[in-house]
Each structure stands twice: as C-alpha cells, then as structure tokens.
Amino acid sequence: MNRVGIGYDVHPLVEGRKLFLGGIELAHHKGLEGHSDADVLIHALADAILGALGAGDIGHHFPNTDERWRGVSSLIFLREIRALLEKRGAVLENIDASVIAEAPKIAPHLDKMKAKLGEALGLATDRINLKATTNEKLGFAGRGEGIAAMAVACVTLPD
Numbered sequence: 001m002n003r004v005g006i007g008y009d010v011h012p013l014v015e016g017r018k019l020f021l022g023g024i025e026l027a028h029h030k031g032l033e034g035h036s037d038a039d040v041l042i043h044a045l046a047d048a049i050l051g052a053l054g055a056g057d058i059g060h061h062f063p064n065t066d067e068r069w070r071g072v073s074s075l076i077f078l079r080e081i082r083a084l085l086e087k088r089g090a091v092l093e094n095i096d097a098s099v100i101a102e103a104p105k106i107a108p109h110l111d112k113m114k115a116k117l118g119e120a121l122g123l124a125t126d127r128i129n130l131k132a133t134t135n136e137k138l139g140f141a142g143r144g145e146g147i148a149a150m151a152v153a154c155v156t157l158p159d
C-alpha cells in the first residue's frame with residue numbers, strides 16, 4: 001500500500017546561530033533558532049515521512065522539552081525515522097521538498113544536501129528532489145526573518 005505524507009516547518013533567523021539546512025552548514029550572517037540545530041528542511045521532511053507512516057509528527061517523537069535533542073544535528077532524527085521505517089517493514093519511495101528563503105542562495109548547495117539526506121535515510125539520491133525559492137520579498141520569509149520548508153514523502157507499507 002502506498003501512503004503519502006506532508007510536512008511544513010518554520011524557524012526564525014537570528015544572530016549568533018549557525019545556519020544548518022539539509023544536513024549541511026551554510027555560510028550566512030544569521031542562523032535558525034530552535035532546540036536542535038533547527039534544520040527546517042529536515043524537520044519538514046521528517047514530518048512528511050512520519051505522516052506517510054501514520055506515525056504522528058516530529059514533536060511527538062523528538063520533543064523540544066527533551067535534553068537529548070538540544071543542539072543535535074537533525075540528521076539524527078532522519079536516522080531514527082529510518083529505523084522506524086525498517087521496524088514497520090516500510091519502504092521510503094521518494095521525498096520532495098521546497099525551501100522558502102530570501103537568503104542565502106540555496107540552489108548551489110542542493111546536491112550536497114541530497115547526498116547528506118540520502119545517507120541518513122538510506123535513500124538513493126535520484127529519489128530525493130529538493131527545490132529552493134524566495135518568497136518574492138513578501139512576509140516573514142521575504143523579510144529574511146525566518147526560513148520555511150515544505151515536503152512530501154511517499155512510503156510503501158506492507159499489506
């Protein structure tokens with residue numbers, strides 16, 4: 001049985017934090033604020049995969065009240081979700097995501113992000129599609145106050 005899931009996340013951009021997106025560090029004068037490394041792209045992907053599994057959301061599995069997840073690389077969440085997929089006998093078919101950011105430029109880094117995400121999920125990079133867009137200077141993303149990401153995932157579950 002094929003299942004799809006959707007994910008969406010936002011984190012504020014603040015001074016004094018490193019910027020992590022798609023499992024890599026990007027050079028920028030601000031970083032995303034959050035309990036973990038605040039990798040908004042990974043969080044949206046995690047929610048999409050958990051959604052396809054019918055397994056709730058990232059806040060349920062990795063609560064921001066848990067000291068274990070403070071400052072960690074969000075790639076850990078994907079590795080945990082990969083284990084959950086295996087436990088359920090589920091196969092992740094593909095993921096697709098969009099990052100909405102006015103700056104920095106994301107597109108030149110997408111291939112490196114794909115490699116990182118694929119490694120964490122055990123997913124071939126030709127099953128990973130990543131996109132980046134600006135918000136045409138509109139709203140919080142357009143003003144550079146934060147970065148948003150949305151994602152979908154398709155999973156095959158055993159009958």
Ligand code: MG
Pocket residue numbers: 009010011034038039040043
């Ligand atoms: Mg988040």
